[in-house]
Amino acid sequence: MNQINGSRARPALTHQLELYNYHVRELRLGEETSWSDGVLTVNAEALKKYLIAEAGVRRVGIAVTNPGDSVRIVNILDAIEPRTKPGDGQIFPGFLGAMDGTVGHGVTHALDGSAVLVCGSVPGEVANQVVSEAIVDMTGPGARYTPFSQTRNLVLWCDFYDDQSPLKRVSVARYAGLMAARWLAEATLEHAPDEIRTYGLLDKSVTIQNGTPQVVYICPGMLLSDLHQTFLAGSSLTSTPTVVHPTQLMDGILVSGNYDIGSTRNPTYLYQRSPIVETLFAYQDKGLLSFMGVIVTKCLIEGSVGKQRSAYLAAQTAKLLDADGVVISIEECGHAYADLMLTCQACEEMGINTVLLMAESAGATGAKPGPIAFAESADAVVSVGNMDEVISLPPVDFIYGGPWSCGRWMMDNMALESIETPLANIFAATCQMGSGRLKGEMR
Amino acid sequence: MTRIMHYVNQFFGGIGGEDKAEYPLTVTDGPVGPGRLLVNKLGDAGTLVATIVCGDNTAQYSPDHVKQEILGLLQQYQADVLVAGPAFSSGRYGLACAEAVEAAQNYGIPAIVGMHPDNPGIDLCPADVKLVKAGESAVDMPSSMDRLVRVLLRLITGESLSAEEKDYCIRRDIRSNIFAPDNGATRAVEMLLAKIGGQSFESEQLSPTFPRIQPAPPIEVSLSKIALITTGGLVPKGNPDRLESSAATKWMTYSIAGRATFTPEDFECIHGGIDVTHINAYPNRLLPLDICSELRAKGLIGELDDEYYVTVGNLTPVARAEQFAIEMTARLQEKAVDGVFLTSS
Numbered sequence: 158m159n160q161i162n163g164s165r166a167r168p169a170l171t172h173q174l175e176l177y178n179y180h181v182r183e184l185r186l187g188e189e190t191s192w193s194d195g196v197l198t199v200n201a202e203a204l205k206k207y208l209i210a211e212a213g214v215r216r217v218g219i220a221v222t223n224p225g226d227s228v229r230i231v232n233i234l235d236a237i238e239p240r241t242k243p244g245d246g247q248i249f250p251g252f253l254g255a256m257d258g259t260v261g262h263g264v265t266h267a268l269d270g271s272a273v274l275v276c277g278s279v280p281g282e283v284a285n286q287v288v289s290e291a292i293v294d295m296t297g298p299g300a301r302y303t304p305f306s307q308t309r310n311l312v313l314w315c316d317f318y319d320d321q322s323p324l325k326r327v328s329v330a331r332y333a334g335l336m337a338a339r340w341l342a343e344a345t346l347e348h349a350p351d352e353i354r355t356y357g358l359l360d361k362s363v364t365i366q367n368g369t370p371q372v373v374y375i376c377p378g379m380l381l382s383d384l385h386q387t388f389l390a391g392s393s394l395t396s397t398p399t400v401v402h403p404t405q406l407m408d409g410i411l412v413s414g415n416y417d418i419g420s421t422r423n424p425t426y427l428y429q430r431s432p433i434v435e436t437l438f439a440y441q442d443k444g445l446l447s448f449m450g451v452i453v454t455k456c457l458i459e460g461s462v463g464k465q466r467s468a469y470l471a472a473q474t475a476k477l478l479d480a481d482g483v484v485i486s487i488e489e490c491g492h493a494y495a496d497l498m499l500t501c502q503a504c505e506e507m508g509i510n511t512v513l514l515m516a517e518s519a520g521a522t523g524a525k526p527g528p529i530a531f532a533e534s535a536d537a538v539v540s541v542g543n544m545d546e547v548i549s550l551p552p553v554d555f556i557y558g559g560p561w562s563c564g565r566w567m568m569d570n571m572a573l574e575s576i577e578t579p580l581a582n583i584f585a586a587t588c589q590m591g592s593g594r595l596k597g598e599m600r
Numbered sequence: 601m602t603r604i605m606h607y608v609n610q611f612f613g614g615i616g617g618e619d620k621a622e623y624p625l626t627v628t629d630g631p632v633g634p635g636r637l638l639v640n641k642l643g644d645a646g647t648l649v650a651t652i653v654c655g656d657n658t659a660q661y662s663p664d665h666v667k668q669e670i671l672g673l674l675q676q677y678q679a680d681v682l683v684a685g686p687a688f689s690s691g692r693y694g695l696a697c698a699e700a701v702e703a704a705q706n707y708g709i710p711a712i713v714g715m716h717p718d719n720p721g722i723d724l725c726p727a728d729v730k731l732v733k734a735g736e737s738a739v740d741m742p743s744s745m746d747r748l749v750r751v752l753l754r755l756i757t758g759e760s761l762s763a764e765e766k767d768y769c770i771r772r773d774i775r776s777n778i779f780a781p782d783n784g785a786t787r788a789v790e791m792l793l794a795k796i797g798g799q800s801f802e803s804e805q806l807s808p809t810f811p812r813i814q815p816a817p818p819i820e821v822s823l824s825k826i827a828l829i830t831t832g833g834l835v836p837k838g839n840p841d842r843l844e845s846s847a848a849t850k851w852m853t854y855s856i857a858g859r860a861t862f863t864p865e866d867f868e869c870i871h872g873g874i875d876v877t878h879i880n881a882y883p884n885r886l887l888p889l890d891i892c893s894e895l896r897a898k899g900l901i902g903e904l905d906d907e908y909y910v911t912v913g914n915l916t917p918v919a920r921a922e923q924f925a926i927e928m929t930a931r932l933q934e935k936a937v938d939g940v941f942l943t944s945s
């Protein structure tokens with residue numbers, strides 16, 4: 158066991174979470190679900206039985222795939238990292254557990270380097286909204302765009318009862334994914350982790366003494382309709398900002414319920430292993446900044462009055478957390494950028510230095526003009542890439558996630574042939590929480 | 601010798617004006633219309649093997665078919681380069697030229713097009729196409745063609761452009777993707793620390809520049825004819841003309857003669873970027889025909905246009921939206937409309 162943070166003295170942390178990482182080298186199917194030396198073996202039949210009984214799916218297909226496999230996964234709804242908490246600890250509060258003081262506190266077991274990919278075909282419309290395509294290629298030129306070509310994936314493809322509405326279907330799939338994630342992580346409960354990482358915020362007195370910049374992360378999640386939304390401790394996000402402790406993200410206080418544009422979704426996995434939270438903690442460990450907290454809020458707010466209200470409430474909350482600077486991510490595109498820019502403007506007005514992360518929708522040729530909204534004070538913007546770039550995906554040996562019935566977009570592009578697709582269809586390819594290295598620039 | 605094909609619209613092809621905009625795509629050997637001027641200026645550097653003539657509406661309404669046909673002709677004539685236009689400031693001709701050069705580009709044939717710098721077609725041209733400045737109208741044909749041919753000659757010989765010739769071309773901001781050494785989160789935190797520390801940093805996205813619109817002078821509404829326009833996708837129930845829920849290719853008008861309100865039985869919203877529940881329950885929430893009818897009855901609005909105008913703004917390219925605006929304005933002027941209520945989604 159390598160206790161990496163124990164090597165040098167460091168100040169006391171508040172609301173401390175110890176993340177027990179079990180590095181998954183390989184995922185395989187077998188007789189008994191077990192953890193041994195980097196290999197997670199899964200009894201698919203037992204997991205199926207459990208999910209059919211508890212989550213409400215009609216049938217569920219299970220496959221495992223490792224990086225480099227000639228596999229294309231389609232119809233992806235969400236990705237979740239397998240995690241659980243020992244004893245009375247609550248994980249995924251509001252879904253599998255209760256919201257209580259253990260969330261973001263104590264010990265959490267994580268199957269690091271693995272993910273549950275929940276797939277399902279959900280045809281039909283809800284208030285004119287549809288479930289969009291999201292693809293992961295485990296090998297080839299498409300693989301480098303998505304974080305989930307690097308994880309060992311348990312693919313769950315859900316089949317639903319005919320009378321289940323689109324909303325019921327995504328809800329059932331969401332439960333199936335979260336339940337499977339906890340179920341898998343339980344295999345580690347009796348085992349020692351490969352690594353323990355300790356996360357927490359610095360005590361206020363230390364923060365004031367050390368004089369490093371105080372940084373807050375503002376994390377808006379999408380809520381456009383009942384079909385495309387985000388959950389905070391099990392309830393739909395509202396446009397009233399809420400402060401959460403960053404370690405609570407690690408215990409699944411945020412769960413994705415957004416099935417719109419594949420590349421700009423914030424999957425649950427990237428809330429659990431938030432790239433911005435991890436970076437801010439890493440920089441805090443190096444003594445370069447003090448991490449002050451996470452503000453969760455909603456984007457795609459209706460109407461300019463509501464947008465402005467939420468933007469200034471978020472900025473004011475950051476100010477009350479003593480922020481010298483904020484990083485703001487975003488989900489989706491379109492008028493979400495009005496929310497983003499207003500929040501930036503409000504922060505800058507209050508004297509808080511602001512950096513934004515945004516995808517680009519510059520057209521296939523890269524010539525389309527920029528976003529619909531851009532604040533004058535938005536002078537520090539990270540580009541996570543142009544989602545309209547068209548890439549070519551060569552044939553693969555297997556497609557997972559399609560057999561029950563095909564997804565909307567894949568319907569015309571089925572089979573194992575090569576397909577041309579904008580990056581928008583590649584899962585989390587331009588995730589605006591900053592997981593990828595993709596970047597747009599002037600040619 | 602370099603084999604050149606030329607693309608022109610129905611007007612420059614000598615077929616006719618607006619009334620011939622549905623003219624199908626045809627091909628003629630040798631130069632037609634402005635092509636003769638092109639041949640004069642070109643001299644022995646190339647031969648203009650054929651001219652494609654196509655109505656602007658044909659190009660707009662069936663772009664895939666038109667591109668397919670152009671591709672076939674480029675192969676058939678073994679063309680080395682495609683010249684389109686000049687389209688001057690004609691929006692629909694510009695969009696058609698963009699289609700033509702895209703077809704050539706997709707087939708690996710270099711293309712060059714002349715347009716006025718304000719032509720909305722510019723944004724739809726592929727990144728690698730040479731865009732040469734043209735004047736506002738055909739009055740500027742000689743100088744526009746002169747610039748076009750000067751750049752074309754460089755394209756043929758493979759020589760680089762002189763400073764003067766570079767100035768003939770329209771500069772565009774083209775974005776492309778690369779992989780940075782660090783992920784976005786790390787770049788964001790680094791940028792923030794530099795910003796807080798007062799050090800220099802480079803933003804990866806800059807504000808786009810949009811032209812500022814000068815509002816028209818105020819009007820006395822009680823003496824005016826008012827029209828209702830929406831980019832929110834309000835259509836008769838069943839969407840008879842199949843207006844697209846995103847990236848619209850057209851705008852429509854529908855009669856509201858004798859109607860005082862939009863009823864949910866007769867109208868619906870097909871916009872793909874919003875939750876339409878509340879609009880569909882009471883469509884006047886999107887376009888307030890109910891209130892406008894009341895104001896009309898009270899004499900506070902002079903007259904209401906007997907049709908409303910609709911498209912969908914969701915993900916519709918700015919170039920196309922500008923073109924819709926030009927066309928709608930022409931129609932509004934024809935109908936002597938003084939002012940409009942314009943609602944978005």
